[in-house]
Amino acid sequence: MTSQSTLLEQYAALDSAAVSDALDALDLTPGQAGFLPVWGTPKIVGFAVTVQLEPYQPGPSGAHIGATAVADANESNVIVVANDGRTDVSCWGGLLSLGASLNGVRGVVADGACRDVHEACEIGFPVFAKGRIPATARGRLQQRSTGEPVRLGEVTVTPGDLVLADETGVVVVPVAHLQTVLDHAQGVAAREQAIAADLRAGVALHEAMRDARLAGITEEH
Template identity: 60%
Template sequence: MTGNADLLEQFTALDSATVSDALDNCGLPPGQGGLPPMWGRPRIAGFAATVELEPTAGVHAGAHILTDAIAVAGAENIMVIANAGRTDVSSWGGIVSVGAALRSIRGVVTDGACRDVDQARELGFPVFARAQAPVTARGRLRQKSAGGPVRLGDVMVEPGDVVMADEGGVVVVPRERVAEVLAEARRVRAREARIEADVRAGTPLPQAMRDARLAGVEKQ
């Protein structure tokens, strides 16, 4: 296995659709949509640092949600926030973007809403979320867990799994299957590049895009 930084660079050289196809081919859950970047066109890959939120009633006491988890994450991490897809209350905001950026965290993917996108944009901090909502989490959400498995949409994410996100979607690669999925993604990319080259050279589309060829089960 390559070093962690090099491994993540290899994933950022791909795109979410290619990695999703590779996950399919490896019998793993594919990528998912509905988590677009809240600004720009970032592409990030990192090891999941997980937090699960849940509803609460009343005023928070002690440290705000997310703060402890951000304080122990670092330059190879992406924050993954489980909030059951809620879009009526923010699960990520401007001050935590500042704190995460200062820790060199690569970005956040939250299964919920966010706010203060202008601050994230000014920081260059990538935020992927279901929606934007100005409503504060204070008195509405509390932190159920940090550093454990969480559900992101239809996919379970374990701490340390590779998460990749771009404008096309979000993919999660189990840490123990990273080498296999990366190798398959490279095969997918090379195969599609050959097909695209043939189409550009004049090969009729039905011939170029045979199902068997796209699946990589015949010689090229």
């Protein structure tokens, strides 16, 4: 069985489009739009640690949003923050980025907005989000749960699922399909590399780039 570290290395060699194509081929939810890096062009691959947020309700003070997930995460993880796509309030900030970075966390994907972008950039911590806003979460958001399945766009993320995010978008690979999706995605990448080599060698685009070839289907002549 392939080790977790080897799986992460192999997925890191792929992009979100190849993995999305593989998910499609297996009738799994493909890649998600709208999650963009807030600085630079990082790519992150890791196993999900999840946080579910909800609107603030007055009551006893609990853990700061995201703090327990940061404490539980390590160098193999990506933190997924579910905030229903809200962009009117920040659900991730600079101190969370610092704490996660010090724990070796690979990055965060937030279904919402973030703040303190310069702080994440300064420490080189990748943050993918739906937007940026200075408005604090204090008095606006609270943590409902951590370590439970959450919705990220159109897909459910279960702790331990693989999350890959790059400048194109985000893909989520269910833990039960890690090896199968990887095999398909590597096939997609290899076919596209072969087509690119043909184009550079002078093969006409309509000859090199055929739907059957892209799909890995043997064509009959």
